[in-house]
Amino acid sequence: MTNISIPEIDIDTNRSHEPEDWRRFFGFSTDHKVIGIQYIVTAFFFFLVGGVFAMIIRGELLTPESDLVDRTVYNAMFTMHGTVMLFLWTFPVLAGLANYLVPLMIGARDMAFPRLNAIAFWMIPIFGIVLIGSFLVPGGPAQSGWWSYPPVSLQNPSGNLINGQFLWLLAIVLSGISSILGAINIVTTIFRMRAPGMTWFRMPVFVWAVLSAQIIQLFGLPALTAGAVLLLCDLVAGTSFYDPAKGGDPVLFQHFFWFYSHPAVYVIILPVFGIFSELFPVYARKPLFGYKVVAVSSLIITGLSAVVWVHHMFASGTPGWMRMLFMFTTMLISVPTGIKVFAWVGTIWGGKLRLDTPMLFAMGGLVMFVFSGITGIMLAAVPVDIHVNNTYFVVGHFHYVIYGATVMGIYAALYHWFPKMTGRMYNEGLGKLHFALTFLGTNLNFFPMHPLGLQGMPRRVASYDPEFAFWNVIASLGGFLLGMSTLPFLVNIVGSWVQGKKVSANPWRAIGLEWLIASPPPHENFEELPIVVAEPYGYGMNEPLVSNADKL
Amino acid sequence: MKKQTILTLAIAAIGIAAISWWVGQESYTWFPPQASAESILIDRLFSVLVTIGSFVFLGVVGALIYAVLFQQAGKYESGDGPPIEGNIPLEIVWTAIPFVLVMGIAFYSYKIYDQMEIRGPMEHDHSAAMVMSGSGDEIEVIAKQWAWEFRYPAQKVTSTELHLPVNQRAHLILKAQDVIHGFYIPAFRLKQDMIPGQAGNFEFTPILAGKYRLRDSQYSGTYFAAMQANVVVEPAADYQNWLRRSAATTPAIAHNTAFAEYNQKSTRAGWKTIVPAAPPIVNYSNPND
The missing domain is CATH 2.60.40.420 (Cupredoxins -  blue copper proteins)
Structure with missing residues (x-):
């Protein structure tokens, strides 16, 4: 079933000279745990950068007039906010969690391709610098939104060859390559490196979810990356794939873009579903309800995610039959998603709940995910979408997905596995304060966007009619609160990493291979490879997970 | 005990349904005035979606709040909950109901869309409406x-x-x-x-x-x-x-x-446009x- 002998030898030969101290986090380490933490920390830095952009946006939107920054600056802000948050925060932080957790969870000593893993990571700071560096070129950074729809993205007021849009496209292409490399690595690892006895239906749901998500990267990202290369050709080489003035078709780019960028939402949310599925059993002390169905539903979502992209283009001049077809497929995807939600409620129900910080974040994330799922079905209904498409209703919807569910889920994961990663416990009081501020800030920030969208306020505007002022002020205050909410987190994580209370191998009494070994885990994770003998969520069943627990 | 559980659940469901119906009626006030024939159809569809959505949301959140209030482990309690791994009939039901529900919503949306008769720019057809517009x-x-x-x-x-x-x-x-x-x-x-x-x-x-x-x-x-x-x-x-x-x-x-x-003349620094x-x-x- 699994083939472990060759990678084992490979790892043994190139691991012996690495430093064991903090310096390894700043070098070209091939240890998946080091790379995982490198991803997470780098991504969090960019999360703060993207957050500063967001607060400049919310500052401008405090008043109806365009009065805080110039309109060009505002447009650059929302373009960079979206780009940084997706390509430099959400994707990398989830790649980091997958990197850290997947080999531990399946009982492997490292990823399948450790050097490729390091290369994929180090491309992130490189394209991050390219992207942020675009602030310094004449004409400023890209200002065409993170969609970069032509013809707007092809207009080049500065007249320079090296302009913000050029650097933006370069960064996106590099990001795409990095993610494809990461996806190849993770998928191969899950297929080939599982420990003896780790059959498909003994894999934790997080691993299932990561596998489903990374398969999307493999079929979807080539479309976006190729589409971006064509746009780059139009911009710098005078081709006319998308330029209507020269006979090109601008809507073609929209298809390339959304063929990947809708499934990309599932690349983001599936691992978060995985996190929910891991955490609820631990903090409710019950097995995951309907484990096999939850595991397989991720793969069904992967399949359906490939055939829903046109729902982003209902107003783009798509013919009626296409609108109807994609409405039906989009509605269908809510079924496997609904199964998961009910399974989580079934897991929590009747358990013995412990409301530690990770559980608070996971439950808060679940509530906001349900809300965003309901607005998502409204958006799938073509007649409603015709009205709210490209309004703040959509912005509110996807921020509930991306912040309400995803960022909350990521925080839950970071708190939950913090003791494993560092060997120390975080401060519970600061953690709860962080949760309260984040939950409040998220709802204050993003709920008002729904009434604004229903009233007809378009997204991406630097100024608006005074009738929209009330909800915008509340949203802005929520946004600033959300900015402040990161402070207790930073204090907690940095402080606890340095001098938190030392913990045992398994402070949560959780079931899982990663909890059978020391915190933090030794270099190659397992002394002897685990022999798995049970399904992953045996809470209350008193059964061993592996047959050689004392030899790991 | 079982009878009591069913009764409690039924009362909760009726309560949630009543609130959802009220929210659905409220949803008409969330829009600008209904100034086109199409807007009446769209607002009605949206109201139906809000009613169904409220019911689902309140149901899920209600269950979670109940669990948080009444099913917490004691401070020094270290036991596990009941090892229930699933329930096949229940799982079939909660797959079938959402499936029927969203397909129903899709068909209803299709009907509304059909009544609106919006013509996209790629449909240069010559139906009755187009001839009249000449x-x-x-x-x-x-x-x-x-x-x-x-x-x-x-x-x-x-x-x-x-x-x-x-x-x-x-x-x-x-x-x-x-x-x-x-x-x-x-x-x-x-x-x-x-x-x-x-x-x-x-x-x-x-x-x-x-x-x-x-x-x-x-x-x-x-x-x-x-x-x-x-x-x-x-x-x-x-x-x-x-x-x-x-x-x-x-x-x-x-x-x-x-x-x-x-x-x-703007005093604010900006880029070339x-x-x-x-x-x-x-x-x-x-x-x-």
């Missing part, structure tokens, strides 16, 4: 960075304000000159992207006299947010009057927010825009 009543809508201009070719009128007669089907021809723009009137609940090089036919029926906002809904560059215009829906007689008066007026340069702002198109020269423009 009456010379078409209004050309021109979008450019960053101005709206409306042309009434039969009456030789140009305007920066869109005037429409109430209770008559409006026939628009949407033309974008430079980049993609979006034709969006929230009070009508209607929106259509305008692709350069593809003239799009667009039809709807205004049913309520008044003044509304037309906004660009597809991001079009620097002054995107300023690209708005007024839409005046008025009785047929007033509409004809307006056309006659406007036709007799000599064309003049209209006010344009983007152009004016661009030519104003595409130069806004010259303000339209039209028979009619409202100086208060």
Whole structure:
């Protein structure tokens, strides 16, 4: 079933000279745990950068007039906010969690391709610098939104060859390559490196979810990356794939873009579903309800995610039959998603709940995910979408997905596995304060966007009619609160990493291979490879997970 | 005990249903006025979705809140919950119900869409509606960075304000000159992207006299947010009057927010932008825009 002998030898030969101290986090380490933490920390830095952009946006939107920054600056802000948050925060932080957790969870000593893993990571700071560096070129950074729809993205007021849009496209292409490399690595690892006895239906749901998500990267990202290369050709080489003035078709780019960028939402949310599925059993002390169905539903979502992209283009001049077809497929995807939600409620129900910080974040994330799922079905209904498409209703919807569910889920994961990663416990009081501020800030920030969208306020505007002022002020205050909410987190994580209370191998009494070994885990994770003998969520069943627990 | 559980659940479900119904009725007030025939259909669909959505949301959140309040482990309790791994009949039910529900929503949306009969720009068909529109009543809508201009070719009128007669089907021809723009009137609940090089036919029926906002809904560059215009829906007689008066007026340069702002000396640091198109020269423009 699994083939472990060759990678084992490979790892043994190139691991012996690495430093064991903090310096390894700043070098070209091939240890998946080091790379995982490198991803997470780098991504969090960019999360703060993207957050500063967001607060400049919310500052401008405090008043109806365009009065805080110039309109060009505002447009650059929302373009960079979206780009940084997706390509430099959400994707990398989830790649980091997958990197850290997947080999531990399946009982492997490292990823399948450790050097490729390091290369994929180090491309992130490189394209991050390219992207942020675009602030310094004449004409400023890209200002065409993170969609970069032509013809707007092809207009080049500065007249320079090296302009913000050029650097933006370069960064996106590099990001795409990095993610494809990461996806190849993770998928191969899950297929080939599982420990003896780790059959498909003994894999934790997080691993299932990561596998489903990374398969999307493999079929979807080539479309976006190729589409971006064509746009780059139009911009710098005078081709006319998308330029209507020269006979090109601008809507073609929209298809390339959304063929990947809708499934990309599932690349983001599936691992978060995985996190929910891991955490609820631990903090409710019950097995995951309907484990096999939850595991397989991720793969069904992967399949359906490939055939829903046109729902982003209902107003783009798509013919009626296409609108109807994609409405039906989009509605269908809510079924496997609904199964998961009910399974989580079934897991929590009747358990013995412990409301530690990770559980608070996971439950808060679940509530906001349900809300965003309901607005998502409204958006799938073509007649409603015709009205709210490209309004703040959509912005509110996807921020509930991306912040309400995803960022909350990521925080839950970071708190939950913090003791494993560092060997120390975080401060519970600061953690709860962080949760309260984040939950409040998220709802204050993003709920008002729904009434604004229903009233007809378009997204991406630097100024608006005074009738929209009330909800915008509340949203802005929520946004600033959300900015402040990161402070207790930073204090907690940095402080606890340095001098938190030392913990045992398994402070949560959780079931899982990663909890059978020391915190933090030794270099190659397992002394002897685990022999798995049970399904992953045996809470209350008193059964061993592996047959050689004392030899790991 | 079992009987009591079923009773409690039934009472909870009825309570949640009542609240959901109320929220669904409230949802009509979340919109701008219903100024087109299409808006009535869309608001009704939205209200149904809000009712169903509220029921699901309150059900899930209610269960979670109950668990948090009554099913917490004691401070020194270290036991596990009951090892329930699943329940096949329950799992089948909660797969089947959402499936039926969303398919029902999709069919209902399809029906509403069918009634709206919005014609996208790629459907250059020659159905009855199109033949009727050959009456010379078409209004050309021109979008450019960053101005709206409306042309009434039969009456030789140009305007920066869109005037429409109430209770008559409006026939628009949407033309974008430079980049993609979006034709969006929230009070009508209607929106259509305008692709350069593809003239799009667009039809709807205004049913309520008044003044509304037309906004660009597809991001079009620097002054995107300023690209708005007024839409005046008025009785047929007033509409004809307006056309006659406007036709007799000599064309003049209209006010344009983007152009004016661009030519104003700004004290704020910004980057180089595409130069806004010259303000339209039209028979009619409202100086208060």
